[in-house]
Amino acid sequence: MSRLRSKNTKPEVMVRSLLHRLGYRFRKNQKGLPGTPDIVLRKYKTVVFVHGCFWHQHPGCVEASRPKSKKDFWDRKLDGNVARDKKHCATLEKNWKVLRVWECEVEKDPLKVARALD
Numbered sequence: 001m002s003r004l005r006s007k008n009t010k011p012e013v014m015v016r017s018l019l020h021r022l023g024y025r026f027r028k029n030q031k032g033l034p035g036t037p038d039i040v041l042r043k044y045k046t047v048v049f050v051h052g053c054f055w056h057q058h059p060g061c062v063e064a065s066r067p068k069s070k071k072d073f074w075d076r077k078l079d080g081n082v083a084r085d086k087k088h089c090a091t092l093e094k095n096w097k098v099l100r101v102w103e104c105e106v107e108k109d110p111l112k113v114a115r116a117l118d
Helices: 010-021 071-092 103-108 112-117
Strands: 039-041 046-051 097-102
Touching: 010 039, 010 046, 010 103, 010 112, 046 071, 046 103, 071 097, 097 103, 097 112
Parallel strands: 046 097
Antiparallel strands: 039 046
């Protein structure tokens, strides 16, 4: 668990690389905003969260299955992550456009973020 990164994950780097190639300029991991969004596009008043399917419990995704051991711990941990995500998104949506990109979607369709910005 200690080797898991919260910043500069592979899906996040892929999305940033794509946006940069398409000419978008952004800030990464902006600490002043709720939830520390992975990508902030100030010009478009948009924030992007690149979520891991397991940690943020992507609905309907195979990767989002919960471990069978330590069930109480994992239920509390993962449900807390989902609740915190909802709270941060609700706060940000008052002034920003919020995009949530899932790890599995980045691998299948990397251009999804670019289409959502248009």
